Amino acid sequence: MGGHHGEPYTVPHPSVYKVENVPQLLEVKEALGRQGLSDPWLRNEAWRYEPNAFGTHASRLRTFMFRGLGIGFSLFLVTIGAEYALGIGKGQGDHGHGHGHDDKKEH
Template structure:
């Protein structure tokens, strides 16, 4: 059909070496001091790639990604209620007694 995908799948060998990733190199050295080796450390390489963002960027995205849409919908809802006179906040007879 001739359509290009909207993203590029990275080559697998980009995620095969921990060289250049300080946190994982330190982990490997600390394990080596204890005589241990983590054969699955390569499975964590993707977490430290710059394209995935820092921890704070991930937290910001998690909590605030829907903020603009939510704020716009809230403003639209309040404006419609004020314009159309809705809301149903009239006092009832039993509330007036108090």
């Protein structure tokens, strides 16, 4: 499909990721060590805690909570403006009251 020249990403060398750089994984490593165990694959989880690649927990939560808020609010304002300009929705709260239809009948 054309236009693709080379890899669009770079894969960092595995030695960049160390358990010692991640406090949560270091805690796991020490807890396993106290029990006489070790996890040779623990280093493979270090990339998940890289703030440059994935941001912090707070930044990911902020992105999740507010993604699309700007465009959603803009579309809300456009909808309100269109309804106002076209006269749509005016008087919908009355439900027919006050239009000469009196419930009390005089005899």
